Amino acid sequence: MLRDALLVARKDLVVEWRSRTTTSQVAPLAVLMLVIFAFAFDANRELLQRGAPGLFWVAVLFGGLLIVQRTFAVEAEDGNRDALRMSGLAPSGIFVGKILSLVAQLLVLEVIVLVGVVVFFASDVERPGLLMVAALAGTLAYGSAGALFGALALGVRLRETLLPLLLIPVLSPILLAGTRAFESAFGLSTVGGWNWIGLLCVMAAVYTAIGLVAFGPLLEDG
């Protein structure tokens, strides 16, 4: 299963590498969002600094939606889905591969957005270890939820508007936990960031578990 997963992840990432959409389109878009936040908050330095953890995750959330869309749009193209079905790859492996691919792309996005946040909002990364683990945990949660919902919306024509509507309620607790953990990492609060990381890991586990079971049937459909 793991080998199948790595195969699928590699395929996705090679496709992404060739087009470089995440770095050339999604990341700039997310950074643009940071600029727009500055406009929205009247360039109020204190407000932006206090809000930086949340704004980071908002930018990542919306940028991430585009990444999820794209990752599954690739599969929707002619015959790809049938090819996947008949490839003999274990569906659970394909699912995990999708998660890995999403996680990799999301991490790239997050690094870029983090640089933006540190520069634009004068954020001070007081606890980098906490930050990195929190980002990883949040990304795992996002990736597994994204992979599950991407599969759910597979083959659906009105995917672009529907997927965000379905995904955001599920991503909300991820944003909540990620922001609280980042607040701790930026030295903006003393509340246990590690507890929130624990919650993120639980979420990642739950969505991965559901996806492992559901992905096979979802792939068969349509």
Added chain:
Amino acid sequence: MTATATSRTLGAVALAAVAVMVVLGLVVSPEDAVQGQGVRLMYLHVPAIWVAYGSFGLTSVSSALYLWRASRRTDGGRHYDRLAGSAAEIGVLFTAVTLFTGSLWGRVTWGSYWQWDARLTTTILLFMTYLGYLALRRLPADPGVRARRAAIMALVSFINVPIVHFSVDWWRTLHQKASLSVGRKPEITGEMYWTLMYSWFAVSLGAAWLLIHRYRVIRLEELSEEESLDRAIAERRAEASGVSK
């Protein structure tokens, strides 16, 4: 036509029960010592959310039954799918009532239309989640595909709601404000308690009636879909045989 003798009786009883509820809630029951007349909104707000929870619970159970027990039925489990869909729609309707009356009640009690406490935040996300579910159900697809997809989404939503509630609750308790009474119901005793319980009963009857009718309309929609499909196939066949003549 979606009425039977049974559902007509239920409807009449429900209507009468609701009429009594209106009288009890708006006239007979006393005003609250602290909230005054505002407490009367509670008699709609609380039963509405209880009914909504029940409905969404039904959606979840039905969806699970669809995924795991469908093979045992001659209809391929479509009964469960219809039940899940109708229950979700009723749930969304009553969650909307909950949010609306709750907002007004909040205005009267705390002076603001909204508070970011655990319960309210979870409720708005609950509403959005099932709105999304209903949207997913409406997408054109092969009925079996659509049903399965919806069932999986329902189960994911069922898991997501407690996750959201837990996260938000934890979040808000870490941010305790002076006004801790946010979201708490008033001390209900005596007449108010019975009015509340009765209202729950009346609203439940109404919701059950709605559920039955929504279910039947879904069934009709399915039949209608099947018929247009049959007609299209028949037309195609007629064309084909016409050409080969």
Added chain:
Amino acid sequence: MNNWDTVIVGWAVSGVGIGVYVVWLLRRGRYIGNELGIGSADHAVDPTSEDD
């Protein structure tokens, strides 16, 4: 807006909202029923039938 007004608005809007839904539902049932030529005042679509 005093308390009593708010209460009335709350109940009225909720009632009207649900009423609109009821009307929509019943009319939709009648419309599709007529279109299909099934169901009537005496015989509705049986929700528990397994005739598929």
